[in-house]
Amino acid sequence: MKRRLLSLLIVTLFGSIFSLTASAATASQPPTFVSVVMDGKKIWFPDAQAFIDENERTLVPVRFVAQSLGAQVGWESKTQAVPITRDAQSITLKINENVVQVDGKAVTLDTKAILSGGRTFVPLRFVSEVLGATVKWDAPTGTVFITTSENDSAQIDQWGRMIRATKLPKNASDYPYILADVPNEMYEMGYPHSYPKDSRVANVLYSTIPEFNKRNVDIWMKRLKTFGALWLNVDYNTIDDAWAKAVFATKVQSSDAELKYIRRYVEWVKANKVQIEGYLDPEPSMIYKDGFGDNFVRSKFRIKFVSYKESKDLLYDEWFPKKQVFQKGIWYEGYADIAISTNVGGDWGTTLKVSPGASLFYNQIIRKAVSE
Known part of the structure; x- marks a missing residue:
């Protein structure tokens, strides 16, 4: 319970931080792309990037984040719904709605899931917290760190990235x-x-x-x-x-x-x-x-x-x-x-x-x- 309350406080705190830095993108003031690092590995989004919406919340392409968290992501075109499952957990999001079903219970978000460029975008922190991860924001690098498990044996660089020692490049x-x-x-x-x-x-x-x-x-x-x-x-x-x-x-x-x-x-x-x-x-x-x-x-x-x-x-x-x-x-x-x-x-x-x-x-x- 204490961990859950702490996570909610983190969400609120970083929502406030985003409100200080976010603004509408214009030709001369481009969007600030947010990097996402999960368990020491950067998620390389294939096209649409994480961004901050008009409600000052970070939205990410749900499929790639959820799949990195070990979840399965579907799409129901008739209902414009996105079902997400992981083990015994289930989440159902609907495009342009801010009420989400989590294990059969309704949860109200502070921003809606949206469809943009053929990708479904959802609030990063909500998906992370529901799927059991913790979230940290690093302002100097504009990076969101998601942690799903501790790995004390992993070597991490000063930017929170995991270092490998096998199958190294020739140089x-x-x-x-x-x-x-x-x-x-x-x-x-x-x-x-x-x-x-x-x-x-x-x-x-x-x-x-x-x-x-x-x-x-x-x-x-x-x-x-x-x-x-x-x-x-x-x-x-x-x-x-x-x-x-x-x-x-x-x-x-x-x-x-x-x-x-x-x-x-x-x-x-x-x-x-x-x-x-x-x-x-x-x-x-x-x-x-x-x-x-x-x-x-x-x-x-x-x-x-x-x-x-x-x-x-x-x-x-x-x-x-x-x-x-x-x-x-x-x-x-x-x-x-x-x-x-x-x-x-x-x-x-x-x-x-x-x-x-x-x-x-x-x-x-x-x-x-x-x-x-």
Whole structure:
């Protein structure tokens, strides 16, 4: 009973925290994507991401969270109902309703289950608590941690991620550790062009350079996520000069010339009727210094080109492929090394921002996503 009361207090507390940070997304103020880590492993949502609704509650795609918790998720199209079962427990949610049946008893939520982009979204904390998990919110990284069981033997990194010691990538020594939820393909991807004498792999950076500490890296990752949310979510109906200034603000500002180029891209988006959806998820333990002044953060991404008239310059990216044609309405996924740098000397730890030449295509693996 005490644990249950504590869990309810946690829900209330973090609802208050979200109310301080949540606001309606606009072209220049993108949605804040919420990362979800369960028992030390990140849930990689295939398309729609967790978000904060108008009631200041975090909503997640129910299928992937519930399945990660060992539950079975169904769909009843006639009644618009989503049955969830786990062992002897049963939950039935209905779209656009906030009354849920839990083991035959009615429970009223503070927000409704909704259908968006073909996915059912539900309040993360309710599903977690009903299925026996505990929830913790980490504000600096924008991460929800869900714990279903204690594992005292597991090694956890400083971002709450589980470390593995088996089936390691060929270049495991390049990294401070290898994560359980990251495939070897991401680790073994080739590095961007570099100057060998001054280049440094992640293991060396974290073990020898004081600026590579959690406080600084959290700042860098937050800037990258903000940049990615703007960069990969574009709509010709809403894009404006505020968007251009917001993108410019995430970058190292050595010259106002780049703002001029960003504004040209805004005009092209309008003329070419460009609409893009996507997300960028940088991995803090995978940073590479190229020796030319940039640090590259390996990032997982998904992107969908919803609308365009001409398949060119769809992103603000000088390396955007000139010959590859991206199909409309198809999710693409992969990994990319996104450059961050600074023009500040001395104590530069907090100053790294997105480099002017940062690209999704400079050093990447990209392919059509597998539908789920």
